[in-house]
Amino acid sequence: MDKILLDYQNQEKRLGIWKDGRLYVFHVERDGEGPYAGNVYEGIVREVVPGMNAAFVDIGLAKNAYLPFEETPRYQLSGGKPGVAYVRQGEKLLVRVVRDPQGTKGAKVSALIEISSPDLVLIKGEHFVRTSKNANRQTASKWKSVAETHLLEDEGVIIRTQFLEASAEEFAAALAKLRMRYETLIRRVSEIKAPALVSGHNRFTQIVQKWTVGTKGECYTNSSEGVRLLEEAISSDEWKITRSKSKNPLFEEHKAEADLEKMTKRMVWLSNGAYLLFERTEAMHVIDVNTGKFTGKHEQRRTMLETNLLAAKEVGRQVILRNLSGIILVDFINMTSASDRKKVAEEMEAALGMDLTRSVVVGFTELGLLQITRKKEGPDVYEVMLDDCPRCHGTGQIQGNKVEWFELSRQLDAMRYLIDDCLWIDADEEFFAFLKGREKEMDTYGKQVFIRQAAVEGSHRFVIRATGAVIELEERIARAAAAEGTAGLLRLMVKQD
Template sequence: MKSNIYLDANPYEVRVAVVEDDSLAELYVERKGSERIVGNIYKGVVKNVLPGMQAAFVDIGIERNAFLYAGDISVDAVDEELPEVDEKAKCVPDIRKLVKVGQSIMVQVLKEPFGTKGARVTTNITLPGYKVVLLPKASYVGISRKIEEEEERTRLKTILEEIRPQGRGVIARTSAMGASREELCEQIQSQMDIYRDIHTIYDSCKAPKLIHSEENIYYRTVRDAFSSDIDGFYISSREAYDYVTSLVTAMNPSLLSRVKFFDAHYDMFEYHGLEARIDKALARRVWLKSGGYLVFDSAEALTVIDVNTGKFVGTNSLQDTILKTNMEAAEEIARQIRLRDISGIIVVDFIDMEDPCNRQKILEVLREAVKRDRTRTIILGITDLGIVELTRKKTKQSLATVFYAPCPYCEGEGTILSAESMAMKARKEVYHRFYRDGYKNVVIMAHPAVCMEINAKMKKGAELISCPAGHRVFLQQNGNMHIEHMEVEGVLNPQDAINMGAQPLCVKE
């Protein structure tokens, strides 16, 4: 599989695109002034303890207090004399035994603040390096699930068990494959030095205080995405190119020849067709090659993905057509979830399949497809109706949240009142002016679509508005008005309405 990374940088924004087999697989965007805080470590102070939620709120020095769940607290982070976690019962002590109001505590951000919710934090600190992740509060060795060769897994585990600091945990990342004992030891020592520096700052500063920042987008891209599987790493900015080459030289010099400067006077993303692919990644509807399509709808609690056959009619039986569409959809859904960075609860409504074996085939395709995603995704199963439930770990904002803001007209609801509904509203307002306010001449100022709806109903002979004797209604179009905004005003005489540019409306008396 051919894979490339494209990094486009300017003073206001950095964008990183990962392309696999000519398909946009991942997109990261970081804008000046809105840098992410996931991975940051703070000295916080406990502000509230909520036994009913088994959680606490911690002031870490940002706009909203962070949320700390009892299960995210390591005992040694607060007091060595507290009762230990009961591993067999898989429960934790009462939150009131773990933290107290006013207490200082070291926490790391797990999830970005979103909407009205503050950041989620943990005391289980992790310090990722290029080859290993240091877990100062754990005491075990883990191996990346992407390292599949059993012999290599055993080799790495043996080495790491021997060299890890006492009482500390380590995880071998995918890039640790083939690494020597010396390389792994050097990486762990480097991460331990960082942790000691963090503790030194923690002991000497006053809470709330940021004591360690997660690395910038350039460093994270090299650390997390740039591996031997990548054929080329293209960078549009000379300054960014120089910085990235220095990082690659330090982390994995064998890949340095794959880092290339895009020396051109035109937009790199446009040149490689990435802008059009980003637009498609933000669309509600995604077409499949067969002619079927997916529809993505997001609510506050979950994301729903609907699978449809669309233009695909197949050549054999209906069940074959459905199976082919669903299997193609499963592959594309895994890719879209990763690209759009959709997280939390995800519900997929596949086209209904009668054969249970076909339903299992869909699950197998989906499980295999999500393995390419670095973010953990759990597939919970499929129902007789073809409904699949997934959960995907949330760490940052989705792509749609980065690029879009809630609509100021519908306030993010996604719907507005129809022209017909506004016409009915105009009718009520006209009668208010006639009978409540005592006017004989009324002007309706509205969006052209609403005016057309009112005129259309009057021409059909419907009694949308009936005027008492001597009363008149005038209609004035205003293309600058929102369709849900309307002004219905009374005027003293008909000439005042005409002077406003309003036209008489033919009404039944």
């Protein structure tokens, strides 16, 4: 049976989805940090840069968003005709975020607004008819004829797989519903002052909807808001939703933290004793398949194919789980047979079939590397979970300060009902410095907290050493500091309303 955990209680909200006891999806959102892709904003053009064939649009985020000219209605409807002013400085534009801000770069936006449903996708600002790649030539031709009789000059449409057998009347009705949703966006624009958010989307809802169709299982969440989200997202009666009453953090209660720690490991073992190695570079992700302990019981070609098929399935799971994007190269065990390569590529496509993010299995190179491209949607697991290690000047990575910050918040929240009025926490040098810079932001949940700089063992960069009375813990910390020669100490008092 499948399981969903939705931690929807604190500043860091987390979603985990398990199938057959294995973690397939992990999604994190932090208050004020996005993701923004899919959101629609009323923006203001702040700068037009003809040399870049682009403009920069203020949508209310820290950095102005990048808008290529080809992503504007005037460009598309004029056929890219030279001399046309595709956008003007100071102009207000309805734009959709297609890529989140990255590092020093702002978001990338499009003024071609998409309104989608499970059947159709309506695009305002350009004119075309496209069908699902599963449509044959005859079906595609039929839909081009049908759609052209209904579309306006500034409308494009994509007919999805499940709608290929629909009638012209059903198409007209579905198109009318999408137009009504677009008109709703336009009405909202008249009620707000740019730059402002017009329509946001909830990525949690999208993921849960996708992974619960045709399946059954149990959902656990720790807030009433989480219950509402799950009830909205799940249409099947085969899923049971439970609000946890435990005082422990949700993922800890379900013993799921160990699965989260494995997500950033370089090595992933396969069930037959073979293993995968993950390497992350600035330009791409490289995954190496090794036979490891697996020697097989059959002749060499069959042994290689069995291992590569198993590896393809696991690579697909890891790509989704780790949210890898861009160019992904998989170095499978060498295969000389074209039919074997085809089977492995098909297995990879099947493994990525549940992915919400668009990915393409391009094929094998002459050197036998399988090429995959995957759209960038939000940070990957390394960006979310890890920081560059200050001890090795960035050549290694450690558990991220932000990850530990939110984990400490969850631990403090879970201890708010303890009778003891004081906590003693040890934090390693880097995390202690991080906390020192954010001590005014920390919620101690009604407790007085002492945080001491000290060596910490285990998977986290802090440890809750003890609880008790203030005087008792002060004395114990003083003795420990004298014995270990540590001096750094933060005293966090109970915040007064």
